[in-house]
Amino acid sequence: xxxxxxxxxxxxxxxxxxxxxxxxxxxxxxxxxxxxxxxxxxxxxxxxxxxxxxxxxxxxxxxxxxxxxxxxxxxxxxxxxxxxxxxxxxxxxxxxxxxxxxxxxxxxxxxxxxxxxxxxxxxxxxxxxxxxxxxxxxxxxxxxxxxxxxxxxxxxxxxxxxxxxxxxxxxxxxxxxxxxxxxxxxxxxxxxxxxxxxxxxxxxxxxxxxxxxxxxxxxxxxxxxxxxxxxxxxxxxxxxxxxxxxxxxxxxxxxxxxxxxxxxxxxxxxxxxxxxxxxxxxxxxxxxxxxxxxxxxxxxxxxxxxxxxxxxxxxxxxxxxxxxxxxxxxxxxxxxxxxxxxxxxxxxxxxxxxxxxxxxxxxxxxxxxxxxxxxxxxxxxxxxxxxxxxxxxxxxxxxxxxxxxxxxxxxxxxxxxxxxxxxxxxxxxxxxxxxxxxxxxxxxxxxxxxxxxxxxxxxxxxxxxxxxxxxxxxxxxxxxxxxxxxxxxxxxxxxxxxxxxxxxxxxxxxxxxxxxxxxxxxxxxxxxxxxxxxxxxxxxxxxxxxxxxxxxxxxxxxxxxxxxxxxxxxxxxxxxxxxxxxxxxxxxxxxxxxxxxxxxxxxxxxxxxxxxxxxxxxxxxxxxxxxxxxxxxxxxxxxxxxxxxxxxxxxxxxxxxxxxxxxxxxxxxxxxxxxxxxxxxxxxxxxxxxxxxxxxxxxxxxxxxxxxxxxxxxxxxxxx
Numbered sequence: 001x002x003x004x005x006x007x008x009x010x011x012x013x014x015x016x017x018x019x020x021x022x023x024x025x026x027x028x029x030x031x032x033x034x035x036x037x038x039x040x041x042x043x044x045x046x047x048x049x050x051x052x053x054x055x056x057x058x059x060x061x062x063x064x065x066x067x068x069x070x071x072x073x074x075x076x077x078x079x080x081x082x083x084x085x086x087x088x089x090x091x092x093x094x095x096x097x098x099x100x101x102x103x104x105x106x107x108x109x110x111x112x113x114x115x116x117x118x119x120x121x122x123x124x125x126x127x128x129x130x131x132x133x134x135x136x137x138x139x140x141x142x143x144x145x146x147x148x149x150x151x152x153x154x155x156x157x158x159x160x161x162x163x164x165x166x167x168x169x170x171x172x173x174x175x176x177x178x179x180x181x182x183x184x185x186x187x188x189x190x191x192x193x194x195x196x197x198x199x200x201x202x203x204x205x206x207x208x209x210x211x212x213x214x215x216x217x218x219x220x221x222x223x224x225x226x227x228x229x230x231x232x233x234x235x236x237x238x239x240x241x242x243x244x245x246x247x248x249x250x251x252x253x254x255x256x257x258x259x260x261x262x263x264x265x266x267x268x269x270x271x272x273x274x275x276x277x278x279x280x281x282x283x284x285x286x287x288x289x290x291x292x293x294x295x296x297x298x299x300x301x302x303x304x305x306x307x308x309x310x311x312x313x314x315x316x317x318x319x320x321x322x323x324x325x326x327x328x329x330x331x332x333x334x335x336x337x338x339x340x341x342x343x344x345x346x347x348x349x350x351x352x353x354x355x356x357x358x359x360x361x362x363x364x365x366x367x368x369x370x371x372x373x374x375x376x377x378x379x380x381x382x383x384x385x386x387x388x389x390x391x392x393x394x395x396x397x398x399x400x401x402x403x404x405x406x407x408x409x410x411x412x413x414x415x416x417x418x419x420x421x422x423x424x425x426x427x428x429x430x431x432x433x434x435x436x437x438x439x440x441x442x443x444x445x446x447x448x449x450x451x452x453x454x455x456x457x458x459x460x461x462x463x464x465x466x467x468x469x470x471x472x473x474x475x476x477x478x479x480x481x482x483x484x485x486x487x488x489x490x491x492x493x494x495x496x497x498x499x500x501x502x503x504x505x506x507x508x509x510x511x512x513x514x515x516x517x518x519x520x521x522x523x524x525x526x527x528x529x530x531x532x533x534x535x536x537x538x539x540x541x542x543x544x545x546x547x548x549x550x551x552x553x554x555x556x557x558x559x560x561x562x563x564x565x566x567x568x569x570x571x572x573x574x575x576x577x578x579x580x581x582x583x584x585x586x587x588x589x590x591x592x593x594x595x596x597x598x599x600x601x602x603x604x605x606x607x608x609x610x611x612x613x614x615x616x617x618x619x620x621x622x623x624x625x626x627x628x629x630x631x632x633x634x635x636x637x638x639x640x641x642x643x644x645x646x647x648x649x650x651x652x653x654x655x656x657x658x659x660x661x662x663x664x665x666x667x668x669x670x671x672x673x674x675x676x677x678x679x680x681x682x683x684x685x686x687x688x689x690x691x692x693x694x695x696x697x698x699x700x701x702x703x704x705x706x707x708x709x710x711x712x713x714x715x716x717x718x719x720x
Contacts, residue, residue, distance in 0.1 A: 017417045021362035022355075025410035029354060029402060038402050040202055045400045046341075047204065047317035049391050050261060054318055057263040060333040062104070064296055065270045065325070066094060068305040072274035084310070087118040088126035090277055091303070095129035095136065097280040098301055101293030105226055106136045107332075109195070109304035109325040112181045113150075120184075127188035136188075139195035139222045139328075140180045142212045147177020151214060154178055157186045163211065163218040163228060165237050171255050174212045191229050193222030197314065197327055204315050205322075207256035208331055210242045210249070221257075223331025240344045247335060250342040258341035260395060262333040264318050265326040271295070273303070302329045342396045350399050357383060358406030365414015368476035372418075376411045380404060418476060461519035461584060462527040462566040462612065463592035464504065464534065466494070469559045471512040478553050486552040487512065493541045501537065502530040507583050515593075517584055520571040528566045528615035532642055535562045535606045536620075563595030564642070565609040587633075594630055594717065595639060602626070602641070603690025610638035621649050623657055624664055625691055629716045636714040641691060656686035663695060668713060672699040 029038065076082040076090075091108065098106055116122035130136040140154070141147075154161075174196070180186060194212035199205050212219045220228045227233070227244045236243035240251050252258055271291065279289035304325025305312045312324040334340050360379050364372040383404060390396040468474070468490075475483055491509070498504040498516045503524055507515045516534075518527030542560050549558050567588035575581050595607040602625055613622060622640040629636045643649060649657070663678035676699040682692045707713075 017366050017414060017421075018359075018362040020417065021365050021410045021414035022359055024413050025358045025361065025406050026355065028409060029358070029406055033402070038399075038405075041401050042399050043200060043202060043204065043206070046391070046397050047206075049388075049400075050317040053392055054261060054263045057261075057267075059267045060262050060337055062298065062300050063268050063329060063333060064103075064299040064301050065265065065268055065329070066273050066276055066301060066303045067270055067323075068273050068303075068307060068310065070307045070309070072272050073307050073309070075274050085117070088112070088116045088122045089118070090273070092126045092129040093280045094273060094276050094303065095126075095133050097276050097283075097293055098296050099129075099133040100280075100283065101296035102298060103133070103296040103301045104135065104298050105300040106133060107222070107300070107302045107304075107325070107328055108136055108138055108189075109222075109302065109328065111139055111141065111179065111195075112185050113179055115182060123182060123184050127184045130185065130188040130190075135190055135226075137191045137193065137222070137225045138181050138185060138189045140178050140192045140219065141196055142175035142194050142214050142219070143177045143179055144175045145177070147175065147179050150178040150180040151176075153183055153186060154180050154192075157183060158192070161192060161219070161228075163220060163235060165211070165218055165235050170216070170218070171209065171211055171213050171237070173215065174209070175214055178214060191225045193220045193225035193328075195222040195324075195328065197324070199315070204317060205259075205327060206317060207252060207254075207258045208327065209256050210251070211237065221328075221331060223328035224335055226332075227335065249335070249340045250344050252343040253347050257331070257334075258343050258397065259327070259330050260334045260338055260341050261316060261318055261330045262337060265322060265329070268329075269295075300332065302326075339395060342394070345396060346398055350402065353399065353403040354406045357403040358410040361407040361410030361412075362414050365411040366418060368473055369415070369418070370473055371477075372411065372415065376407065379407055383407070457571060458568050459520045459523075459571045459584075460527075460567070461517045461569050461571065461588065462531040462564065462615075463569070463584070463589050464498070464514070464516040464518075464531045464562065464564055465592045465596040466514045466535075466538070466560055466562045467596055468512040469561065470556075474554065474558075475511075477555060482553050486549060486554060489548060489552060490542075490545065490558070493545055494538050497534050497537045497541060502534045504530065504534060505582075508581075513596075515589075517569075520569075520584065521582060526615075528564075528612050529619055531564050531566075532608065532612070532616055532620050533645070535564060535642060536645060538562070539605055560605065561596050561599040562606045562642075563592045563597070563599070563608075564606070564612050565592040565595060566612040566615050567591075591630065591637065598628070598639065598717070602694060604641045606642040607639050608642050610640065613640055619646070620644070621646055621657075623660055623691070627712075627714045629714050631717060636712070652686050656682045656689060656692065659685060660692055660695075663692075663699075667695060667699065670702075670707070670711070672702045675699050676703070 033039070073084060076086065082090075091110070095106065095108075112123075112126075116126075140150075143150075174194070180192075181189070186192075194209075196212070197205055197208065200207070208221055208223070210221055210224060212221070224244070227247070228235075233245050234243075236248070238251075239255075240253075242249050242251050242255075242257070249257055275291050279291035279293075282289040283293070302325050304323055306323045313321045314324055314327070316322040316326075357379065361376060364375040364379070366372070367375065384400075387398055387400045390398060391400075474486075478486065490512075491514070494514060495506055498506060498514070502518070504516045504518045505521065507517060509515075516531075518524055518530050524530065539560065539562070542558065546554075546557060565588055567586075569584040569586040569588040571582075571584045573582050574585070591609060595609060599605060599607050604625065607625065608622065613620075621643045623643065625639050625641050627636045627638050643653065643657070659678045659681035663675045663682060666672070666675035666678060676696060679692055679696045679699065683689065683696065686692070
């Protein structure tokens with residue numbers, strides 16, 4: 001591939017990655033949408049929003065419920081020997097009491113389609129009570145089969161209650177017949193409405209049709225019936241709106257009103273029907289009732305059942321067992337209160353919003369990890385805030401979860417593709433630098449090729465591991481060519497020290513990490529000291545290299561951690577017949593790698609093992625950091641921070657080291673109080689020294705909670 005072709009491929013990769021992420025996310029979410037899973041999740045999200053909103057909704061002040069509850073059923077059977085269904089006289093007494101109290105409207109949620117078991121006089125008594133109060137509304141039910149006789153009765157007795165809507169806007173037929181109350185009630189009630197309810201596919205009641213079409217005639221919903229009285233009120237019905245008089249409400253795609261439940265029904269004033277009957281009888285007998293009629297003055301009263309045995313409980317967004325009459329009450333309250341939820345934009349904006357947020361997620365997934373994550377979280381928060389504001393403040397329901405899912409899914413796919421790209425870059429870097437070798441060593445090996453025999457041997461070596469801090473974010477931030485150029489600059493200086501100045505062998509590059517060793521394939525004098533000096537020299541070089549690295553796009557300080565350990569290892573040519581590398585293996589290698597990583601815990605730059613310092617002696621300046629036990633080993637290892645060569649230690653560091661060493665001596669003798677005193681001196685000499693602070697924290701801990709008698713102070717590392 002030519003250089004220009006390579007640049008073109010690298011430049012087009014983010015766009016291709018964005019396209020793949022976007023396409024995959026839309027494909028997955030499209031399948032979920034087709035299966036109905038997303039729709040159910042969206043319903044659950046809006047249900048939860050209603051539950052939250054219901055906590056703050058104020059009950060409609062004019063509503064009052066009279067309940068046929070289990071207490072009333074039980075008392076009627078015990079005291080009056082009345083079983084269900086009750087004589088119509090009971091409801092007549094309730095209406096008499098409400099007339100005394102001055103109720104403004106009464107919704108009697110019983111159809112009374114069968115004659116009373118107590119005879120025609122019982123029915124006529126209830127009908128007369130309805131006429132006297134004059135504001136009673138009863139339900140009817142549209143029927144797809146049967147109901148022709150009911151329809152005829154309604155046409156004969158109350159033809160003026162059919163609604164008239166401008167032609168061309170009629171809803172689809174809901175049935176061909178009607179189940180209606182007895183004729184005596186048809187003539188007595190003020191109005192009627194269809195009380196049918198159709199749940200969504202998950203069985204939850206969320207919406208109600210404003211009008212019911214029977215043949216070519218229309219009836220209102222039961223909860224809206226009083227709004228159509230007197231006859232002749234202006235009605236408008238469009239594809240996505242419905243109006244009655246001064247009211248105009250949004251409709252969903254199926255022509256339904258989406259209920260905004262005004263809180264759970266338990267928040268509203270409720271009275272047992274038994275208490276109303278007893279109060280009415282007390283007044284009739286000249287006694288003072290426990291319940292005053294004025295309780296219902298100017299109230300809109302719904303009379304319905306809550307008793308479990310009457311099977312009139314439904315599932316709503318707020319709770320699983322909601323009495324059926326509450327749907328009509330919620331419809332009335334929404335119509336005269338805050339209105340209904342607006343779902344008109346839900347279907348229109350579903351795919352545009354999903355595509356937009358998925359596109360943003362795909363774009364953010366192609367960014368560096370930190371930047372992409374921040375932008376994704378910010379987008380998610382902004383979208384959630386916008387959706388919540390529309391829902392709670394404006395009553396507009398959009399798909400909440402699908403766009404959010406598109407954002408996160410596309411970002412996740414993009415992040416995975418970015419990670420794969422970074423791994424390919426690391427592999428490329430590793431393969432490109434495996435041939436680094438000192439010319440001097442190469443010349444000797446050409447003269448002594450037997451030293452690279454395939455058979456392994458044990459040699460005394462000193463292993464050097466180094467790694468850059470934050471390489472992953474650096475590799476994500478830079479294009480491949482810029483990253484390689486920066487690493488070449490860095491590796492060039494580091495390898496020159498290891499190979500050129502101190503005659504070490506660079507075993508391999510692992511991404512940004514360097515593994516080198518001394519003592520093989522050719523023996524050298526003082527391998528441990530060479531490794532320590534190379535480490536100190538490379539840290540010095542890296543500090544001097546900072547300006548050049550920033551010019552190449554590093555974007556911040558580039559720091560390096562180094563671990564060094566001396567000991568026996570197996571050396572030799574290892575691999576397959578087609579691919580052999582001269583390398584070393586064993587615990588010595590593993591511990592050097594572990595020491596490099598342990599630097600992170602102590603805020604140090606170079607950590608060496610006690611075995612390394614035994615071979616170096618006082619030719620370097622160091623201090624003990626900790627005693628560790630690695631996983632799978634029983635003997636602890638003393639680890640030291642390599643600070644400088646003799647004569648190159650600052651006065652502040654010298655003062656800190658003197659106090660620090662006195663502190664560590666006391667610490668290992670378990671004289672924690674004296675140790676803390678010396679360590680405080682060290683902290684004053686060199687503030688923000690992380691090893692000093694860690695040891696001070698341990699002293700304070702052991703002063704509060706003394707260690708057990710078998711304490712040896714060793715820190716066990718649980719991970720390899």
